[in-house]
Structure formats: C-alpha cells, structure tokens
Amino acid sequence: MNWKQQLSKFEQNRDWESAIALIQETIDGNNNTINAYLSMNYLLMNLLVEEQYELRNHDYYAGLLKKYFLESYSKFSHDPEYLFYIGQIACISEWYFDIEIEEAQSMMHRALELKPNYTLYKWANYRNLDMRESDNKEKMILYAKKALSESEVKRDLKSKGALGKYLWNLLQYWSKEEIIEM
Numbered sequence: 001m002n003w004k005q006q007l008s009k010f011e012q013n014r015d016w017e018s019a020i021a022l023i024q025e026t027i028d029g030n031n032n033t034i035n036a037y038l039s040m041n042y043l044l045m046n047l048l049v050e051e052q053y054e055l056r057n058h059d060y061y062a063g064l065l066k067k068y069f070l071e072s073y074s075k076f077s078h079d080p081e082y083l084f085y086i087g088q089i090a091c092i093s094e095w096y097f098d099i100e101i102e103e104a105q106s107m108m109h110r111a112l113e114l115k116p117n118y119t120l121y122k123w124a125n126y127r128n129l130d131m132r133e134s135d136n137k138e139k140m141i142l143y144a145k146k147a148l149s150e151s152e153v154k155r156d157l158k159s160k161g162a163l164g165k166y167l168w169n170l171l172q173y174w175s176k177e178e179i180i181e182m
Contacts, residue, residue, distance in 0.1 A: 004161055007039060011162055016047055020064070027068075035159065037072035038085045041065065042163040049093050062096055069097050081156075084111035084121055085163060091128075119147045120156065123171065137177075144174035 003026045010019035023040040026033065044065035047053055053061070069086070076082035087107030090097045094104050105128045112121040126140035147153045148171050157164035 003036070004039075004159075007043075008161060011043070014051065016043075016051070016053060019043055032075070034072075034076055034079065034082050037068060037076070038082070038089070038163060039161055040068045041072065041086060041089050042161075042166075044068065045089050045093050045096060046162065046166075048096060065096050066098060080111040080114035080118075080121070083107040083114070084124065085160065087111065088124065088167065089163065118152075119143055119150055120153050120167075123147050123174075127174070141174055141177050144171045144177075147171050148175055 003022060007019055007022055010016075010022060020040070020043065023036055023043065026036040027040065030036070044061055048058070048061055048065065069090075072082065073086065076086075084107070087104045090099060090104035090107070091101060094101050097104070108121065108124050108128065112118070112125050115121055123140060123143035123146075126136050126143060129136040129140075148168075153171075157168050160167070
C-alpha cells in the first residue's frame with residue numbers, strides 16, 4: 001500500500017495524528033514531492049477549519065501548517081501545479097497561512113499564466129472574480145462543466161486525494177448551476 005492509500009485510510013478513520021506522521025515521514029524521505037506537501041497543507045487546513053480535534057492541539061496544528069506552507073512555497077513557488085492547489089487551500093483559511101486572500105488568489109492567477117490552456121485553472125480564475133457579473137459566473141459554470149469532462153483534469157484531481165475530491169465536488173456543484181440570461 002502506498003502512502004496515498006494509507007493516508008486515505010487514516011483520513012477516513014479520522015486518525016489525524018497517524019495521517020500527519022505518515023506525511024511527515026513521506027516528506028522526510030523525499031522532500032521534493034509536491035503531492036506530499038499539498039496533502040499535508042490540505043490535511044492541516046481541513047483539520048483546523050472543518051474537523052473535530054482536541055483544542056489543546058490547535059497551536060501545534062497551526063504551527064505545522066505554517067511550517068509546511070513556508071517550506072513548500074520556498075521549494076515550489078515556480079510550479080503552476082503547486083501554485084494552483086496551494087492557492088485553493090489558502091483561500092479557505094488564509095489567516096492560518098498569514099497571507100491575505102488576494103495573495104492566495106494571486107497564486108492561482110500565476111498558475112494560469114504559467115499554464116494558460118488548462119481548464120481547471122481557467123475555472124478557478126473565473127471563480128475568483130465577482131460573481132455578481134453574469135459573464136464571470138457564466139464562464140465559471142462553463143469551465144466547470146468542461147473540466148469535469150476532461151480526462152487530464154480527472155486524472156490530476158484523483159492524484160490529489162482529499163484535496164482533489166474537494167475540488168471535484170466544487171466542480172460538480174458549479175456545473176449544475178443554471179446560466180441565467182439577462
């Protein structure tokens with residue numbers, strides 16, 4: 001069983017300590033793996049924001065999140081894949097990353113600049129724009145539908161574990177929205 005499969009089991013069982021230890025071990029064994037860093041950042045962000053944990057562990061988890069964000073950003077801030085996913089994670093809880101929401105959005109925008117034809121990045125770009133403007137919402141919905149049909153997007157999101165599943169669910173949600181003509 002590889003580390004991603006083991007991580008999935010730990011997450012399903014809400015065994016956060018084992019999940020954290022596994023990813024730390026994976027990073028220590030190969031600190032150039034974007035997926036391990038993204039998994040750690042998403043796990044810790046999700047734990048802090050969405051899950052139940054002992055309150056006495058809050059500062060420890062928050063400190064780990066900041067550590068792994070800074071460490072991974074210094075290694076991978078030139079990589080569009082990393083910029084996109086870390087931007088998505090940071091947008092959910094930018095205060096834990098000690099950045100502003102605009103900085104997280106800028107990471108995703110930079111990913112699009114580096115890989116301008118990737119549908120997933122185009123979708124996120126429109127998702128970050130003002131949804132009160134019908135043209136932005138319409139394009140975001142259309143890119144969500146297109147992303148769901150592309151094998152490259154499916155493969156990429158599947159490789160990201162819980163983070164990929166979260167984004168897949170967002171794409172599904174937005175693809176079901178109606179485009180309202182004005």
